[in-house]
Amino acid sequence: MTRRSWTLRRTLVISVAALLAAGLIVSGFATSLALRSFVYERLDAQVLESLNFISGPGGAGDLYDRRGPSGGSDGSDASGGSDGTGPGQRVGSLQVILDADGAVIASAYIASDGTKIALSDAQVETLDAAGLVPRTPTTVDLGGDLGAFRVASESAGGATVIAGNSLDDVTATTDALTWILLSVSALTLIVVVVVLSLVIRRNVRPLERVAAVAEQVAEQPLAQGDVEIRERVAARDTDPHTEVGRVGSSLNTLLGHIEAALTARQHSEQQLRRFIADASHELRTPLASIRGYAQLSMGEAAPMTPTQQRSFDRIAAESERMSSLVDDLLLLARLDAGQPLRREPVSLAMLAIDAVSDAHATDSGHDWRLEVGEDAIEVPGDENRIRQVIANLLRNARTHTPAGTVVVTSLREHDGDAVLEVTDDGPGIDPAVRDRLFERFARGDHSRNRDAGSTGLGLSIAEAIVTAHGGAISVRSEPGSTVFTVRLPLLQS
Template structure:
């Protein structure tokens, strides 16, 4: 299953929105990282500053002992600060100032975490002290056999960066939503001229240009044909193209009308001289006057060929009239009797083939139409089977009703039609000599006349062929 392609509007909105989202994401990440780096640098500076303010040596210590309440001579420690003093005699003094400003000593596990950390005096490192205190940035300095460790909790840094992340996400999400809404409105408004051009193109595409109608009134409005814009150029080009198509269709229609008038006029004018030729030939043959064998053969051929030419002229005249839109009679026609007569006539004219009739309805199948023309359709199909199949072929004429459609089907078990000829079988003067045997002459107009008559009755005719089975099917609206 092919994935449905996106419209230009959706592509522009989604594509631009994706670019904006990427820009907001990069901006947010850069801002968050910059703030995190800045805050950590400030925190590290405070740790180093606290470490440098520590007084070591000669029994003096900066870290107060929370047990005796001595805070020393320095300033009050910052909230979240940590201070540990390792004396040379193994004495350890530790202090941590909580959020409430109260100082407390570290437990054994927390002291172990501080002791095991690889600390330096210039570059603080992050250490998870544990015991509910979390991570700290710690630095250490040794002097006179003493080691002092100073640190600051990263909780405030984490809270600050987390709050900033939430703010950035909220602002970026709101901004992206507003951008998408604005883009949808802007793109929809910008593509309205293109939509109007597309509507004109759709109306033209829905117009049946093959029916002889040459007028194409659809045009793009002048407001959408500005050559300085891309859409205007498309609209202008479409108008020019429609004008060229209309001109070409008018020329084609004019040529076809002239050809139809010529065929109709020529066919009409040829009927009289052909009748005269046939009449004089029959008159000469009927006088029983002395003739040489050559003369008798010549007059016989003149009569035969004039009859054949008269039939051809009648066929051309009928096609010209149908092309000109001549209305056929609309009377109830009993297709059952028509099928019976067609099979009886075929039996009489060609006993070398097997002619079968298959009536699948108990009741008569009626249609509204011209009985003589419908008889001509069935006769042409039967004649086509007789002309293009070998002797001993079985030809079956089937009549049935499918809902509101009357179906006439002529099926033979001959050699079939090659696809190259089947594709153009209903064209005028098309012949099946290449693929099927010919026992008699053919003008190549029989099937085209049958199709023209069926179409004039609002029906359809088609053919399906393969070696051993060829079926011509006619479908007409049932009465």
């Protein structure tokens, strides 16, 4: 899932959790550094205190003056006095006294059980080679079982005194704190994420209800027909004092405006349909009268001038064309009004054969071909209207393609539908016209040759009839190949 597909709730939870995790990491790191610095300061103070004790009266200076460089190396006199009356050394501390030549006068490490253990020669050499700066604590790793120490040195009475404390306690303290911080931070992060998810879910719920209303409206077909938008955002989600409330209130206002606009559109369309139907119905009678009088005048044997003869011919032709246009407009008005069509079994194969035969008889200049299988393909519908669809598609091919064009009418079954295709190898349809080809009074005159005029209603009538039968009509075109496809649901046995 990509970042863009995240919901608002997921984005908020993850963003806040990431910020909290970053804050916990920074605070934990800062706490660890602060504690480490504090513990090191305390340890350095203890090292310097031990160094002062060893270098003071009765310490290394007196020991070196009394016993000389050959003093014992078991550390028995390096504890603060030869009589053992001085304060005891801390567990994990070490003390080393070297003479002027670097020989070991005394060395001791206080183990966890309180016993004194003399340092090995290698460990003493490591301390001597560490380049210790007087009274400056430095970390030195002695290896073995001793590990790292914080040590400091000082010259006293001709001897070099080295004191140090083990870093085991510091390491243990900082490690323990680190684990505590990690555990507390992880637990805090989990608790915060859970609580935050619940809080955000609760606060985003009004927005989800508003989105649900918008989705319900979006699923409604608003392009045509009588539309009524009943969905509205509930009053509890329209509080103008909240962001979601303002969105809900605005959506309600918008839906009201859309419903009013759609109602006005539907009313206007109904008025227009009634006007077209009434006008078409009223025009049929006078047009029939005009055509009849024209034919009556031309049928008389009375002599007429060439102008009169041509005028009567044009009157008859145009009245016939206008009558066809009126019939088409009246048919569209009835289909738009939802006038029910007949539902009876219709054999598409027989209609295709008849339509191709009629087209060949009307225009032999085109190459009319038919591809129909032996299987009977039947659909439920109005035979005359489906016949009109096929005839309109073939007439469209004849009108808008030059002579010699191959026009193929094919019929097959596919996915429970009857698929009828009319294909021609003409010049194709201009893409600018193709997108509005099924609109009323749309013409493809600019892209395809035409030998006769057309009203531009043939394809829109074909689409209206196919849609009324529960089917669909489409076109795809390029130079040398134009295909009109009609899909109609098959007759269920």
